[in-house]
Amino acid sequence: MKQAGNKxxxxxxxxxxxFKRDINRWSFATLFxxxxxxxxxxxxxxxxxxGPGESWSHITAYLLPSxxxxxxxxxxxxxxxTILFGVSSAWLVTRYEFPLRKIxxxxxxxxxxxxxxxxxxxxxxxxxxGGVYADFMLWFGVAKAKIDLMNVFGLAFxxxxxxxxxxxxSSRAFFLNQAVNLLEASxxxxxxxxxxxxxxxxxxxxxAVVAGLVLVIMEVLNDYGAAQYFGVNTFTTGIFRSWFALxxxxxxxxxxxxxxxxxxxxxxxxxxxxxxxxxxSVKSANSKTNSRIVLPKFQQYLISIVxxxxxxxxxxxxxxxxxxxxxxxxxxxxxxxxxxxxxxxxGIAFITAFFTVxxxxxxxxxxxxxxxxxxxxxxxxxxxxxxIPGAVVAIGVMIPTLFIDKYLIEKGxxxxxxxxxxxxxxxxxxxxxxxxxxxxxxESSSLKVSNSxxxxxxxxxxxxxxxxxxxxxxxxxxxxxxxxxLVFIDTLKELPLTLILKPYHINTLAVKAxxxxxxxxxxxxxxPSLFIILTALIPVIFLNKLLLKNE
Amino acid sequence: xxxxxxxxxxxxxxxxxxSENNSKEDESTSKEINVYTHRHYExxxxxxxxxxxxxxxxxNVINASADELIQKMVLEGEQSPADVLITVDxxxxxxxxxxxxxxxxxxATIDSILPSxxxxxxxxxxALTKRAxxxxxxxxxxxxxxxxxxxxxADPKWENRIVVRSSSNIYNQSLMASIIANxxxxxxxxxxxxxxxxxxxxxKGNDRxxxxxxxxxxxDIAIVNTYYIGKMLNSEDQTExxxxxxxxxxxxxxxxxxxxxxxxxIGVAKHAPNKKAAEQFIEYLLSEEAQQIFASSNYEYxxxxxxxxxxILKSWGSFKxxxxxxxxxxxxxxxxxxxxxEAGWK
Numbered sequence: 001m002k003q004a005g006n007k008x009x010x011x012x013x014x015x016x017x018x019f020k021r022d023i024n025r026w027s028f029a030t031l032f033x034x035x036x037x038x039x040x041x042x043x044x045x046x047x048x049x050x051g052p053g054e055s056w057s058h059i060t061a062y063l064l065p066s067x068x069x070x071x072x073x074x075x076x077x078x079x080x081x082t083i084l085f086g087v088s089s090a091w092l093v094t095r096y097e098f099p100l101r102k103i104x105x106x107x108x109x110x111x112x113x114x115x116x117x118x119x120x121x122x123x124x125x126x127x128x129x130g131g132v133y134a135d136f137m138l139w140f141g142v143a144k145a146k147i148d149l150m151n152v153f154g155l156a157f158x159x160x161x162x163x164x165x166x167x168x169x170s171s172r173a174f175f176l177n178q179a180v181n182l183l184e185a186s187x188x189x190x191x192x193x194x195x196x197x198x199x200x201x202x203x204x205x206x207x208a209v210v211a212g213l214v215l216v217i218m219e220v221l222n223d224y225g226a227a228q229y230f231g232v233n234t235f236t237t238g239i240f241r242s243w244f245a246l247x248x249x250x251x252x253x254x255x256x257x258x259x260x261x262x263x264x265x266x267x268x269x270x271x272x273x274x275x276x277x278x279x280x281s282v283k284s285a286n287s288k289t290n291s292r293i294v295l296p297k298f299q300q301y302l303i304s305i306v307x308x309x310x311x312x313x314x315x316x317x318x319x320x321x322x323x324x325x326x327x328x329x330x331x332x333x334x335x336x337x338x339x340x341x342x343x344x345x346x347g348i349a350f351i352t353a354f355f356t357v358x359x360x361x362x363x364x365x366x367x368x369x370x371x372x373x374x375x376x377x378x379x380x381x382x383x384x385x386x387x388i389p390g391a392v393v394a395i396g397v398m399i400p401t402l403f404i405d406k407y408l409i410e411k412g413x414x415x416x417x418x419x420x421x422x423x424x425x426x427x428x429x430x431x432x433x434x435x436x437x438x439x440x441x442x443e444s445s446s447l448k449v450s451n452s453x454x455x456x457x458x459x460x461x462x463x464x465x466x467x468x469x470x471x472x473x474x475x476x477x478x479x480x481x482x483x484x485x486l487v488f489i490d491t492l493k494e495l496p497l498t499l500i501l502k503p504y505h506i507n508t509l510a511v512k513a514x515x516x517x518x519x520x521x522x523x524x525x526x527x528p529s530l531f532i533i534l535t536a537l538i539p540v541i542f543l544n545k546l547l548l549k550n551e
Numbered sequence: 552x553x554x555x556x557x558x559x560x561x562x563x564x565x566x567x568x569x570s571e572n573n574s575k576e577d578e579s580t581s582k583e584i585n586v587y588t589h590r591h592y593e594x595x596x597x598x599x600x601x602x603x604x605x606x607x608x609x610x611n612v613i614n615a616s617a618d619e620l621i622q623k624m625v626l627e628g629e630q631s632p633a634d635v636l637i638t639v640d641x642x643x644x645x646x647x648x649x650x651x652x653x654x655x656x657x658x659a660t661i662d663s664i665l666p667s668x669x670x671x672x673x674x675x676x677x678a679l680t681k682r683a684x685x686x687x688x689x690x691x692x693x694x695x696x697x698x699x700x701x702x703x704x705a706d707p708k709w710e711n712r713i714v715v716r717s718s719s720n721i722y723n724q725s726l727m728a729s730i731i732a733n734x735x736x737x738x739x740x741x742x743x744x745x746x747x748x749x750x751x752x753x754x755k756g757n758d759r760x761x762x763x764x765x766x767x768x769x770x771d772i773a774i775v776n777t778y779y780i781g782k783m784l785n786s787e788d789q790t791e792x793x794x795x796x797x798x799x800x801x802x803x804x805x806x807x808x809x810x811x812x813x814x815x816x817i818g819v820a821k822h823a824p825n826k827k828a829a830e831q832f833i834e835y836l837l838s839e840e841a842q843q844i845f846a847s848s849n850y851e852y853x854x855x856x857x858x859x860x861x862x863i864l865k866s867w868g869s870f871k872x873x874x875x876x877x878x879x880x881x882x883x884x885x886x887x888x889x890x891x892x893e894a895g896w897k
Contacts, residue, residue: 515614
């Protein structure tokens with residue numbers, strides 16, 4: 001007995017010593033940053049202990065089964081199509097030369113800039129009676145042509161064409177930086193191009209593809225506007241229904257938490273599945289620049305056509321519809337200050353993207369430098385904000401920040417709210433919500449940096465910071481730029497959170513577009529939406545240049 | 552990298568300058584009003600601007616759904632900057648009152664304009680405009696003599712002929728609440744289930760889409776709000792215009808309790824920092840001048856007795872309104888949603 005007792009004490013002491021040895025300032029720093037980011041999410045989590053409200057049985061009986069089924073359909077269908085569109089186009093633009101390549105390369109990012117509910121309206125209008133499609137069919141003598149997209153498959157289609165750029169951006173960053181060297185080697189060994197792609201590049205691209213896919217799935221799960229318009233009830237419909245219509249915020253929070261667990265489970269499953277594979281590889285300093293394959297003209301045209309499919313579906317058709325509407329409604333915008341709105345939107349998106357990328361970097365590297373595995377895992381909790389509907393995040397942000405504001409007012413330190421109703425609360429909420437958007441591409445690009453490089457640098461006496469700045473930073477630059485672009489665009493079009501938390505004197509294009517759309521003046525939403533796209537083009541073009549310079 | 556830091560600094564400075572200017576202004580004149588509103592209409596923004604010019608009071612607007620605004624006010628508590636809450640249905644105002652977010656206002660000007668059924672019994676909120684939820688029918692396929700009441704829509708003769716939007720929509724919830732209030736829970740549930748049976752397609756789209764579906768022959772009857780038809784008849788889009796011209800408006804339940812009417816309304820926040828300005832604001836929104844704009848540019852029914860309906864609305868004729876106490880709609884809202892779910896109304 002005594003021996004057994006000693007054993008326990010020994011093993012406990014051992015783990016304690018191990019803990020004491022491993023814990024360093026980075027462990028604390030990680031936890032602190034994590035706390036900052038995750039407080040709103042945790043605030044929501046705490047409510048869980050109260051359990052769902054009395055409508056819970058009503059919801060499980062009448063609503064959940066169909067809501068779950070729809071959400072599941074959407075997630076699966078969108079995963080398949082976004083991978084198909086995203087990976088194929090990313091590979092073709094990095095590997096082959098073809099007409100229009102340079103334009104197509106960034107046009108493939110733009111669909112992300114159109115809010116998905118606007119894409120939904122645009123497509124519905126395009127295929128509706130009297131729409132472009134109907135006019136087109138009239139030439140062939142078909143009267144009253146209409147394609148009904150307003151069902152779960154139509155919704156999956158619309159969400160896919162507006163979200164595939166997530167997969168495109170992350171896999172392209174991988175292909176640009178890594179794939180070419182590997183491919184060169186594989187070709188030297190006599191393996192065919194196709195086989196190398198399927199057997200070597202594709203498996204290695206997995207973390208990058210998954211990084212984009214996780215964002216797609218999270219976005220699909222919490223889409224509300226498009227789903228509501230198409231009459232498809234999803235999990236998020238349930239959250240809003242129980243929150244507002246049934247007046248039970250606790251039930252809504254319970255549902256959000258279930259959604260969180262689902263998404264987190266998905267992330268963990270993927271990590272577990274690829275646990276044994278090491279993805280890091282050394283990128284030699286004098287790696288050759290990416291030389292694209294120049295195929296015969298006919299095949300080049302073929303590639304152009306393949307790559308143009310997602311561009312046409314995600315960009316040209318919605319934009320064409322928006323332009324038609326813009327033309328019809330242009331008169332009512334003559335004296336509107338759309339430029340000032342664009343400037344404000346740009347500013348907010350810029351600030352948000354900067355802070356979000358910064359915090360994502362800090363979280364990622366602090367947790368790396370800390371040696372406790374549990375803390376490393378915990379850092380991943382920071383990305384959960386993206387899985388919760390924006391309106392719920394807003395509430396999660398308001399609860400703790402109002403606590404601080406009210407405390408300060410009570411103490412007589414301030415007379416008005418310092419955090420709420422100012423940019424601070426808004427940007428903070430954006431960071432909480434979009435951290436995943438920055439974290440995913442950063443993490444996947446940092447995975448590719450072999451540990452041996454920073455390790456040898458540290459052995460040579462350089463500190464964590466110096467190693468990061470001199471060695472890792474240049475290597476993950478492409479990932480950082482992608483992260484910045486994605487967060488920027490996401491912020492530009494963000495809606496429910498902006499509505500609830502924005503200061504009075506600030507207005508964004510997305511808010512303007514929404515005001516029209518919610519009043520069923522969909523056509524009038526076209527011009528602000530087009531301005532969102534124009535504003536999004538600025539960083540896309542600018543940063544794309546930087547990304548290519550990296551090449 | 553360096554450039555982006557400079558950019559960032561520039562923006563932060565620009566934004567903070569702007570907000571600083573604002574707060575200075577506030578201190579010297581202390582004339583402003585913070586409006587939490589669910590109404591997103593262009594005409595409202597024009598109205599707010601005119602009020603600013605006439606009164607010198609700056610109007611700060613937060614635009615979101617009423618539910619979100621109510622949640623925001625609850626969380627902000629006593630320090631909430633909100634002065635007034637504007638919603639597009641009486642149910643939400645009732646809910647705000649229940650949550651103790653509004654305060655009673657006794658104002659002679661307001662009382663002289665509004666009849667008692669268009670305001671809260673305790674003067675916690677006031678109607679700004681009225682909208683009726685009516686039937687529109689395809690002129691070429693439906694004889695208006697066949698139509699009579701909301702209840703009549705449950706008749707099997709309408710099988711596959713009705714379109715209506717989802718039950719998530721507040722206007723449908725209010726209609727259902729009024730049916731519960733008039734016919735009782737059991738009957739209301741049966742009614743909803745029968746209407747679901749008669750639907751030509753599962754609920755989707757907005758009110759305008761329902762009108763378009765009727766015009767295109769997908770269905771014969773749609774349940775929609777009046778002002779959408781007004782707007783469609785004045786649309787820049789030929790398709791919408793054509794669609795609206797193919798249908799006619801029918802006011803149901805004219806031989807009984809009257810057509811279901813809901814209001815868009817306003818209440819003063821319990822902890823309003825600018826209560827005087829808030830009252831002045833409401834007086835303005837109820838003035839003939841403002842009511843004229845609500846009526847003519849947004850095709851809503853004005854609440855001011857001296858203001859006439861828009862010509863389009865007049866052409867539909869006058870109608871008998873259901874005078875059900877509007878607070879009832881708020882009380883029965885949750886019940887309405889539950890019955891919708893049970894009846895399978897998506």
